[in-house]
Amino acid sequence: DAGITQSPRHKVTETGTPVTLRCHQTENHRYMYWYRQDPGHGLRLIHYSYGVKDTDKGEVSDGYSVSRSKTEDFLLTLESATSSQTSVYFCAISEENTGELFFGEGSRLTVL
Amino acid sequence: QKEVEQDPGPLSVPEGAIVSLNCTYSNSAFQYFMWYRQYSRKGPELLMYTYSSGNKEDGRFTAQVDKSSKYISLFIRDSQPSDSATYLCAILNTGGFKTIFGAGTRLFVKA
Numbered sequence: 001d002a003g004i005t006q007s008p009r010h011k012v013t014e015t016g017t018p019v020t021l022r023c024h025q026t027e028n029h030r031y032m033y034w035y036r037q038d039p040g041h042g043l044r045l046i047h048y049s050y051g052v053k054d055t056d057k058g059e060v061s062d063g064y065s066v067s068r069s070k071t072e073d074f075l076l077t078l079e080s081a082t083s084s085q086t087s088v089y090f091c092a093i094s095e096e097n098t099g100e101l102f103f104g105e106g107s108r109l110t111v112l
Numbered sequence: 113q114k115e116v117e118q119d120p121g122p123l124s125v126p127e128g129a130i131v132s133l134n135c136t137y138s139n140s141a142f143q144y145f146m147w148y149r150q151y152s153r154k155g156p157e158l159l160m161y162t163y164s165s166g167n168k169e170d171g172r173f174t175a176q177v178d179k180s181s182k183y184i185s186l187f188i189r190d191s192q193p194s195d196s197a198t199y200l201c202a203i204l205n206t207g208g209f210k211t212i213f214g215a216g217t218r219l220f221v222k223a
Contacts, residue, residue, distance in 0.1 A: 099204040103155030
């Protein structure tokens, strides 16, 4: 296993509430990513990080923010959750030489 | 136009069949091509990795890249029920070190 844990694994929340998902790695990799997965869309990149405090937007970043204060932790925050953010969220780390991604088990978020 | 296009299926085949999964992409500058396999309620895992054009074989799996037509293929020989999963084609965009995924094709192999 690649040493990536996501928490929480399941969450149900209401529209308008803030939500934070946490990704923790034990591999000391520089690159970390947050993707969302929805039927018919595959995996879409939300935000990624290339080092502590270094982050950038992905394809579907609206409504999301991220923070990385330590190498091992990458947080994804939904400031005010909407029903369109109901999805499965995957964190990944990247092998820097090859670009191979290692994924966590996913966090299933339902916004009512 | 999406950067990577993939038919989401589902695709259902009998055990022992040869499976062909395909993707097209738009940017001719892409060089690194991958296939990930994802079992139900799990994260994706790398299955095959190809640089530039050509074929790569690993057991029952063959990955093929045709850069002239911007076409990526994955072939599975002697398919097994354990191959039932979602297969995602992916391209590494080295500008920014980001991986772009296709929609994923859900494959069912029936015993």
